[in-house]
Amino acid sequence: MADSGQGIRRRPQQARAQARMQRILDEAAALIAQKGSEQVKMSEIAERAEVPIGSVYQFFPDKTAIIRTLAEVYMARIRAGLVAGLADIASPAEALERIGSLFDDYYALFLSEPVLRDIWGGTQGDKLIQDLDIADSRENGQAVFDTLKRFVGVPDRPRFKTACFLVLHLTGAAVRMAIAVERKEGKRLVEEYKALMVRELGAFLKGPA
Incomplete structure (x- = not known):
């Protein structure tokens, strides 16, 4: 970390x-x-x-300072899971399946860790945690880009990199929204966002370059 x-x-x-x-x-x-x-x-x-x-x-x-440090600890834990979950992907179809599964894991982590919900619930009031959150999204987006860029045409890679950053940052917002509402509605939000994420990233994935 x-x-x-x-x-x-x-x-x-x-x-x-x-x-x-x-x-x-x-x-x-x-x-x-x-x-x-x-x-x-x-x-x-x-x-x-x-x-x-x-x-x-x-x-x-x-x-x-304790809360910020806990945020960094969880960010490192989540990124490690992301990198491990993206290992050894053989095709665009497998990539999208893994991304959906990783999103489910991320949502489940927020549901199971009250401290995580509390930390990110306070991001609006702490500029430093907001900055950490953006930097973390950038690193996570870079991890997705580095793993999947071989399935993206060279001319489209700059846009794909931006899309990875944006989607990974919005993922956190989507999960925080899902846990803030009633559980049944939260599940619908999760499924809708997951479909949106797969469509957005999947539009770039064509096959090994």
Whole structure:
């Protein structure tokens, strides 16, 4: 995971300090999942992690920095799953099937991780998390482009690269919308967006170049 410089105050080098910082993040995530980030206090995180409050501030200047770091952790986890899911694709048809499956996995992750919903629910109010989100979409779009560009004609590749970036960014917005409404409607939104995504990217895929 790249260090944004906006989350962790001091990145630990020793194993013991790394374990302490991870415990702080784990307990912060558990508290956010339980009661929402707005209700969580730094003192509660320290108590749950069984560390002095000074240890929390040693790594993180404030609660927002913890939330940003958790966002980066989840982004790295999602990107790793994306890259793994796109490995060894043999045809455009398989590519579109994999993309649809990866979208289903992404939606399922949001449903199963309350802390993830809380973090991204706050993106509108945190410019730094918005910037992280855009940078993450760009990297994810690049991963899709790098994997599938061999199925796209050379003249169409610049547009395809832009489409990958746009679709990957809108994917996050679509999922956040789907989990904000009643579950049955959310499933319809997910299926409609998945069809839209497959149509948009599939229009570029012709066969191995």
